[in-house]
Amino acid sequence: MSAPKKAAAEAARLRREIAEHDRRYYIEDAPIISDTEYDRLMRQLQELEQAHLELATPDSPTQRVSGAASADFRPVKHTVLMLSLDNAYNSEELRAWHERLLKNLPSGERPRFVIEPKIDGLSCALTYVRGALTSAATRGDGTTGEDVTANARTIRTIPLTLSGPFPERLEIRGEVVLYNEDFKRINEKLAAEGREPFVNPRNCAAGSLRQKDPRVTAQRRLRFIVHSFGAWEPECPIKSHAEFLAAAKTMGLRVEPQVRAESIEDIVAEYERFKNETLVKLPYAVDGLVVKVDSYAQQRRAGFTAKSPRWAIAFKYPAQQASTVIEDVVFSVGRTGTITPVAKVKPVFCAGVTISSVTLHNFDEVGRLGIHAGASVLIERAGEVIPKIVKVTKPAKGGRNIHPPKNCPACGAAVVKEPEFVAYYCENPSCPAQIKRMLLHFASRPAMDIQGLGEQVVATLVDSGRVKSAADIFELAKGDLLEIPLFADKRAENLLQQISDSRARPLGKLLNALGIRHIGEKLAATLAENFSLDELAQASVDSLERVPEVGPVVAESITDYFASKEVRELIERFRGARLNFEKVRRREPSSGAVFSGKTFVFTGELAKMTRQEAEEKAKALGGKASNSVSSKTSFVVAGEAAGAKLKKALALGVPVLDETQFIAMLPDELKP
């Protein structure tokens, strides 16, 4: 064999090997060689091509990034329109779509469906002529997109040449995505360079595909996942979507796993299953499922509406992020007098609810995010319940910075800032906003548990001047309540009964209700086992610190609290109202204490009881209930939609029970 021939054979071998590793890495997600070894193969090929320039053909993997080429994003007209899909956000909308579909098919025809994840990326069309990639275009408005060929060539899940058999001309459609881990990596790098990070993987993918320099795109590790095709010439021999996906796979394209469905019930079940099991495990963002009629013949019969095919629908999960505009920034006053800025936003639907109010936590956060009225913002409700502002996407013209108010928005008293804390405080003890928050806490379930004393009632009672402190609640007369428009006979009696009942609550509840700094539900219960209220009011720092879990900070907070004259008066009025000041007898581990020494954490939604009830049952049997999972946790009881705590339990190897197993551990009298 001559030298050039030998070089050509060697180059071909290297290309085959590199293509195979690309396939294993990107298509199968199962590489068999290290990145270093891969780079070595690539370098060998490069050296060979430099020595024999005639070997450097455009379809060589070394040519994915041809340094000279610069993306120019010329407009490209799509030969076959790139339509968007209609959306369904719940099973009713899905059923409506299904009805319409059946109406447009010959009667009695029962379509079968293929379901695949709806990947949140950028739609792109790749044109292959005789198996070679000739152009790549973004979706654009569906009619005209942008030419991103130079950048698309750098994406290693996009084969530069298809493996056979392939048609003369084929336009493949799919989604360009960025894996979550790559997104994280890119943002960390940008942050380290002091540059603005991307808001989400989708934006990052879009930005990466529109890089002027393809070498930058190459570093971003974008991936391409096929979902359909536009043109297939000369004639498409394929009869169904499932068949197409199989064919695409043999051509060397990446296809996501699909699920077949026979009925609408199958689809809904898959939607739920996917949401609970698959969604979190996927390495990229998915915003729903795409449901397609499998048979092309049926697709043709179903046809199109003006905007979208009737034979497919995007069955979407509610968006976790949404864009909106800040209409105003107001200030709220907390139980302890903390002034918190709150953004009132143009109501926007996000993750299942309409959000109109978003807390900004503190003024540092406001400054850090650059928040001001009129700004366009991105809000998020991911995984958690509480919405937060992710970033300002577009500042308003002439938007003024937010400054802490000089006066309390509720009572007008001067606002102070303690130098060692971030927060600003209203220090007026009779500030109505503080009193309202304090009373709500006093009446809340883990405290005095007074049903019927909610936000509305508290606001009216305080605003009318009838209630100025917690002690006033116990001195309310029926006449006082009847003067309030909200109350008629029955409701007034009910509330008074509730208030009266609450006087007998164990001391722990009362101590929690007082709202002493650093004393919450658990510490209050511990203290109540060691002191009566009168003993606690007299206790020295030393004697307090002898209680486990009480250190110098907590002890001082308690003595400070009881040193106040107002507090002493409050206590005397409580005494007059005959509240329960008695020390709580420590729970003796009785014979029924099957859970003694065991710590339980309840998470997720339980079906047969509330988490609180479950905690009480565990405690009644000598166990402890905690809120956080650690290696010391004995059992995690996970209900529906359990989240981070379940994950942590699995990570730490803490035994996880479901509700049924927990109930099985209970003695009969405690079973729900």
Place this chain on the structure above:
DNA sequence: TGGCCTCGAGTTCA
């Protein structure tokens, strides 16, 4: 002193 572990506090919508 550092590294757990645990608790407290703030928080949205319907």
Place this chain on the structure above:
DNA sequence: CTCGAGGCCA
């Protein structure tokens, strides 16, 4: 649910 901070233990 998550953050921040107090308490405890090595």
